[in-house]
Structure formats: structure tokens, C-alpha cells
Amino acid sequence: MKAPDNAFVGRSSHRVLYADTDAMRIVYNGAYFRFFERARDEYLRQRGLPYSGIENRGLTTPLTEAYAHYFSSFHYDEVIEMECWVSAIKRASFRFDYRLFLLDKPEDTKVAGYTTLAVLDKATQKICKIPDWMMELLK
Secondary structure (H helix, E strand, O other): OOOOOOOOOEEEEEEOOHHHEOOOOEEOOOHHHHHHHHHHHHHHHHOOOOHHHHHHOOEEOOEEEEEEEEOOOOEOOOEEEEEEEEEEEOOOEEEEEEEEEEOOEOOOOOEEEEEEEEOEEOOOOEEOOOOHHHHHHHO
16 A cells, blocks of 8 residues: 555654553554554644644544554564555545555555544534635645
8 A cells, every 4th residue: 555646645653662562562453543643643733734723723533434454563662654645535524544664664564554534513513514724734
């Protein structure tokens, strides 16, 4: 899985903490969804609007779907390189794709996945159309 050539790709990294691992010092499968969130947060920050800026404009983006495919494991103290990009935009939701790998082996994707987020008006707690300013951020 690779980002399309025309996509903005957010890049960030995370050194695996002992708390991220199981008894075998292998990253616990559920931890990858925290890594996805971190990558998503950094993507928005790199685009110029941290998630708090979205909330300040009266919106939230609840997660509606999450998927991960584990090709191989990360271990304690390794540095995970994370790539994140918007792969689909609908009227009231959008999808981020993720690719995790080691810095010295970028061709070797260890974990890939995606999350789908809806756009919710904080005041009404109802799903709403993606506003133009957010659409520009995501494209």
C-alpha cells in the first residue's frame, strides 16, 4: 500500500515504548490504532490545522471504522515510521490510510490500515456535510 503520487502524505515517527508491547516485547495489536491516531493528528498539524482547530470551529470527527493488516511485528525500542494520507472523501465522512515501516526498510510495510471518520456538528450532535474549509484541508 502506497499513497497516490498526488496525495499529501503526513509523516511522523514513534519509538516503541515498553508499554506498547506484550510479554514478548512485540507491539500489542491494539496499540497500532493509537499509532494511527498519532499519525492522523500529525497529518492535520502538518496541513496547518491541529485537531483542536477543528473542534474550535464547532466540529468533531468520530471514528466510524478502523482496520489494520499486520504483515509483521514491531518490537520494543524500534522506531516506527508512519505515513498517513486521505484516501477517500464523501459528503460527510473521509478516510485516512496508514503505512508503518522501519526507517531503514521503507519498502517493507509492516502494518497498513485505514480509519473512516464522520463529521459531526458539536452543537447539534448530528452528522453534517464537510464544510469547504475542511474540504480544502483534506484535499
